[in-house]
Amino acid sequence: MKKVLLIISIIVVIMGIFFNVSKSYAVEKAIDEETESKIVEIKETATNSLKDYQEKYGSNVYGLVAYILNLVRIYSIPLCFLGIAIGAIHQYVIGIRKLDTLEKGMALIVTFVTILIICQILPLAFAVFVKFGRG
Numbered sequence: 001m002k003k004v005l006l007i008i009s010i011i012v013v014i015m016g017i018f019f020n021v022s023k024s025y026a027v028e029k030a031i032d033e034e035t036e037s038k039i040v041e042i043k044e045t046a047t048n049s050l051k052d053y054q055e056k057y058g059s060n061v062y063g064l065v066a067y068i069l070n071l072v073r074i075y076s077i078p079l080c081f082l083g084i085a086i087g088a089i090h091q092y093v094i095g096i097r098k099l100d101t102l103e104k105g106m107a108l109i110v111t112f113v114t115i116l117i118i119c120q121i122l123p124l125a126f127a128v129f130v131k132f133g134r135g
Helices: 002-027 033-057 060-094 099-133
Strands: none
Touching: 033 060, 060 099
16 A cells, blocks of 8 residues: 555655746746847857958968967966966965975966967967968
8 A cells, every 4th residue: 555655646746846836937038038138139240350360360260260269368367367277276375284285385386377378379380470471
């Protein structure tokens, strides 16, 4: 008798969860109108920016590469500063107690500074190469 009661209660609970979840999904919209319009606006802005780069460089491939390098240049700044801050914490805060962390912190700082310099110079080098190297 206990097994039958347990099986029936499990079935009722599963059916209740299924019907409750299906009702909540039917009521909620995945994306509301304001968010949808912002997403469309961001997409149009990115597409227009890509077309501007393609017109500026005179080729679809060169324009796409220049657009990607510009995005890398912009997003590398905060990410590299975050990495440099983490390296500084490892070197100057945690490294006081643990000497292996001191070396790890210095390695992180040097790595992120190098990545930052490369990400900032690469778009300039590409533009110089495309403008003067292609002829």
